[in-house]
Amino acid sequence: MNRKNPPVVLTIAGSDCSGGAGIQADLKTMSAFDVYGMSVITAVTAQNTCGVTGVQNVTGEMIRLQLEAVMSDIMPDAVKIGMLATADAVEAVADILEKYHVEHVILDPVMVSTSGRSLLEAEGKEQMLRRLFPLAELVTPNIPEAEEILKAVDGSVENKQTVSSVQITDQTMMEKAAQVIRQKYGCNVLLKGGHMTQVADDLLYQIQAVWFPAQRIDCTNTHGTGCTLSSAIASALARGCSLKEAVGIAKVYVRSAMSTGLDLGHGNGPLDHNWSISSAVLSQSDQSSR
Numbered sequence: 523m524n525r526k527n528p529p530v531v532l533t534i535a536g537s538d539c540s541g542g543a544g545i546q547a548d549l550k551t552m553s554a555f556d557v558y559g560m561s562v563i564t565a566v567t568a569q570n571t572c573g574v575t576g577v578q579n580v581t582g583e584m585i586r587l588q589l590e591a592v593m594s595d596i597m598p599d600a601v602k603i604g605m606l607a608t609a610d611a612v613e614a615v616a617d618i619l620e621k622y623h624v625e626h627v628i629l630d631p632v633m634v635s636t637s638g639r640s641l642l643e644a645e646g647k648e649q650m651l652r653r654l655f656p657l658a659e660l661v662t663p664n665i666p667e668a669e670e671i672l673k674a675v676d677g678s679v680e681n682k683q684t685v686s687s688v689q690i691t692d693q694t695m696m697e698k699a700a701q702v703i704r705q706k707y708g709c710n711v712l713l714k715g716g717h718m719t720q721v722a723d724d725l726l727y728q729i730q731a732v733w734f735p736a737q738r739i740d741c742t743n744t745h746g747t748g749c750t751l752s753s754a755i756a757s758a759l760a761r762g763c764s765l766k767e768a769v770g771i772a773k774v775y776v777r778s779a780m781s782t783g784l785d786l787g788h789g790n791g792p793l794d795h796n797w798s799i800s801s802a803v804l805s806q807s808d809q810s811s812r
């Protein structure tokens with residue numbers, strides 16, 4: 523690793539004061555991957571392992587100022603986008619990403635917290651689909667988010683009809699869903715299987731379906747798994763991995779961080795972001811550098 527010019531990754535996301543999700547999870551993950559991390563904060567949330575008790579959105583103007591400050595000075599190799607609470611926030615991010623060309627844009631379309639609180643207003647969702655999905659190299663919905671996205675695809679965001687329910691219940695439907703989303707928006711899709719009951723298989727849909735099979739881990743450390751996975755992917759891409767390699771390494775990182783038995787909080791506990799990945803994972807990403 524060149525210490526003078528390390529890979530640089532930016533997260534654009536909300537703050538989680540309890541440190542398990544959002545900006546805090548992203549920056550911890552970036553440090554674990556030994557990349558230089560930067561953060562643009564889109565919202566301040568009051569939350570812990572038991573739930574979200576408050577949200578204060580940052581204005582679109584302030585998000586724009588943060589993005590300009592970062593992009594005009596330290597250009598990131600990869601950007602991870604997480605919680606964007608409003609249409610204004612989505613507009614600000616889309617405008618800046620159109621202005622500055624970032625090599626890797628990973629979009630985690632955060633809509634609802636693990637505990638069930640809505641984190642994105644309806645108009646923001648439409649704008650996200652219309653403006654940000656086409657700019658992303660990869661979008662990483664979980665199953666409920668993919669179902670929401672499909673409602674918009676089927677009903678067409680433009681004419682504002684909505685399909686009342688789309689349910690993804692098995693792997694064939696996961697493949698179909700990912701394919702439809704990719705066709706409609708032109709971005710690769712990682713459909714995460716953490717919400718399936720038997721296994722935790724994730725599906726990467728690039729040109730074709732590639733499965734990342736995994737046993738379910740029986741534990742309550744599930745707060746911030748999605749945030750951590752997407753920042754790990756962004757970090758591995760910034761280190762030179764291909765998309766497929768980055769997903770594989772990120773999944774190993776998340777699984778290991780779930781498994782160490784971190785016992786904090788009274789609800790869905792956080793991941794152990796600091797588990798020692800240096801030898802197991804980083805050498806793998808160095809070997810796969812372009």
Ligand SMILES: Nc1ncnc2c1ncn2[C@@H]1O[C@H](COP(=O)(O)OP(=O)(O)OP(=O)(O)O)[C@@H](O)[C@H]1O
Pocket residue numbers: 543634635636663664665714715716717722723724736737738739740741744745746747748749750751773776777
């Ligand atoms: N119980 C589990 N055992 C193994 N892997 C899991 C488990 N739960 C989630 N994962 C993995 O964690 C990653 C994140 O998936 P998940 O579906 O939990 O995302 P998410 O719902 O967006 O997360 P978040 O809780 O941050 O909103 C995926 O790789 C998924 O397979």
Ligand SMILES: Cc1ncc(CO)c(N)n1
Pocket residue numbers: 535536537538543544545567604605632634635636745746747748749
């Ligand atoms: C700030 C923030 N972003 C994302 C999530 C989704 O896990 C969360 N709970 N909080």
